[in-house]
Amino acid sequence: MRPLRALMIYLAAVFVGGALLAPWLYWLAQDFAGAFPRLAAAPFHRFLDRSLLILALGGLWPLWRALGAVSLSEVGIVSPQGQEKKIFAGLMLGLASLLGVATVALVAGGRCWRPAGMSAILRVVCNGLVSAVAVACLEEILFRGGIFGGLRRTLGWRPALAISSAVYALLHFLRSADLSGSVAWNSGLILLPQMLAGFVDVHALAPGFLTLTLAGALLALAYQRTGNLYFSIGLHAGWVWVLKLYGALTAPAPEAEVWFWGTARMFDGWLAFLAVAILLAGSRGLIPREQRDATTAAVSRSPNRPNPS
Numbered sequence: 197m198r199p200l201r202a203l204m205i206y207l208a209a210v211f212v213g214g215a216l217l218a219p220w221l222y223w224l225a226q227d228f229a230g231a232f233p234r235l236a237a238a239p240f241h242r243f244l245d246r247s248l249l250i251l252a253l254g255g256l257w258p259l260w261r262a263l264g265a266v267s268l269s270e271v272g273i274v275s276p277q278g279q280e281k282k283i284f285a286g287l288m289l290g291l292a293s294l295l296g297v298a299t300v301a302l303v304a305g306g307r308c309w310r311p312a313g314m315s316a317i318l319r320v321v322c323n324g325l326v327s328a329v330a331v332a333c334l335e336e337i338l339f340r341g342g343i344f345g346g347l348r349r350t351l352g353w354r355p356a357l358a359i360s361s362a363v364y365a366l367l368h369f370l371r372s373a374d375l376s377g378s379v380a381w382n383s384g385l386i387l388l389p390q391m392l393a394g395f396v397d398v399h400a401l402a403p404g405f406l407t408l409t410l411a412g413a414l415l416a417l418a419y420q421r422t423g424n425l426y427f428s429i430g431l432h433a434g435w436v437w438v439l440k441l442y443g444a445l446t447a448p449a450p451e452a453e454v455w456f457w458g459t460a461r462m463f464d465g466w467l468a469f470l471a472v473a474i475l476l477a478g479s480r481g482l483i484p485r486e487q488r489d490a491t492t493a494a495v496s497r498s499p500n501r502p503n504p505s
Contacts (some may be wrong), residue, residue, distance in 0.1 A: 200351040203264040203343065203359070206255055211392075214248035221247055222379050229279030240375045244384050244391075248378075253334070256342045271345035272425035273337065282422055282484070283430040287480060289475075290434020297462060297471045298442050306457030306467070307446040317445065324440030332433035335414065336425045339364040344416045353420050362414030366403050369394035404464040410472045411463070412436070414479060421485045428491035 238352045265271055301307045312320075317450035339360055342429035347356035375383055394403075418428045441458035458465020475482065 199263055199347050200359075202490065203347065203363075205373075206259045206262075207363075209255055210248055210251045211257075211388060212385075213251045214244065216381075217251065218244040218247040218384040219379050219381050221454040228416070240379055240383060240389060241373055241391075244387055245360050247384070249334075252338055256338065257400045259342060260346050264349045265346055268398075269424075270318065270349075271341040272419050272423075273341055274424045276426070276438075279424070279426040282424075282426040286418065286430025286432075286449055287434045290431040291438060292434075293471055294435055294438035294442070294462065297468050298438060298446070301457050301462075302446065303469065304457075305449050306452045306465075307442075308449045310445050310447040312445060320441060320444045324437050324444070328433040328436035329442055331436045332429045334421075336429045336432055338430050339412065339417045340416050344419065353379060353416075357413055357416045357420070360416055361409045364412035364415075365408035366395060368408055369397070369401065369405065370499075403466050403469045404461075407463045407469040407472055410469070410476050414476045417476075417479055418483045421479075421483045423486060427483065 218240070225232065225236045225238070225243070260271055268274070298307075301344045302309070302500065343363060344353075344356050344360035347359055349358070369393040375387055375389040415428045415432060418431060419425055422428075439462055442462055446460065448454070448459070456466050458468055462468050489501075493494055
């Protein structure tokens with residue numbers, strides 16, 4: 197139970213610590229409102245979101261150490277030199293898979309194009325790419341390198357894949373919550389239950405939770421098979437890029453079945469679930485299996501860590 201206890205302590209520290217840190221970040225922004233007016237004008241829930249992210253990343257190293265990792269290479273972070281093929285292959289798979297879903301939805305009438313000029317399209321493409329790279333790097337380091345990579349050292353890679361994928365999916369259902377009144381020391385704690393209410397929204401969880409769980413499993417499997425995070429980062433970036441374009445450049449079609457086609461987020465429809473399920477089923481042929489370094493190989497040879505399929 198030690199790895200699960202470490203994970204629960206980590207998550208509790210992130211949420212409670214982030215809720216307590218957020219008011220101080222908000223007040224700090226107000227002190228420097230003259231220099232950073234846009235930052236100071238941001239709603240309080242933005243500061244809460246950033247506080248959670250800061251503590252999530254800051255707590256990774258203590259979590260890794262608690263789970264027995266002693267180097268960055270043991271959690272998939274290695275020199276990017278020579279990793280270009282993995283990044284490109286993952287990116288192409290991510291783009292092709294969700295562009296296929298988007299094409300089917302548009303052709304079949306599940307979504308329709310949103311009128312936009314060329315300058316607006318270029319802006320969406322560029323901003324989407326920047327966001328995709330940032331999100332992919334942060335989330336892969338956090339969920340695959342941190343949680344999956346740490347848990348598999350003691351639980352084995354299959355249980356670690358299941359747990360980390362479920363956590364990854366569930367945390368995507370944090371709701372935005374607005375604070376009424378002035379910011380106090382406990383304002384983050386007041387908003388936290390509202391944000392966590394998305395965890396019990398059945399209509400939001402199915403099929404979205406299932407789709408994201410399978411996506412997390414595929415990303416973790418890519419890390420397990422390739423030996424580092426680069427293929428997973430490319431795959432994740434490709435998905436996020438398409439989702440940004442899809443949300444900005446398409447609109448709901450009249451009388452479309454949202455339960456099947458999904459909304460602008462795509463992953464909340466059964467079509468996206470089918471696409472990700474097909475990718476996972478064909479992962480043996482889609483994800484390259486390469487020679488892992490000595491450290492990773494030693495981890496996989498330990499008693500409770502079976503070799504990847």
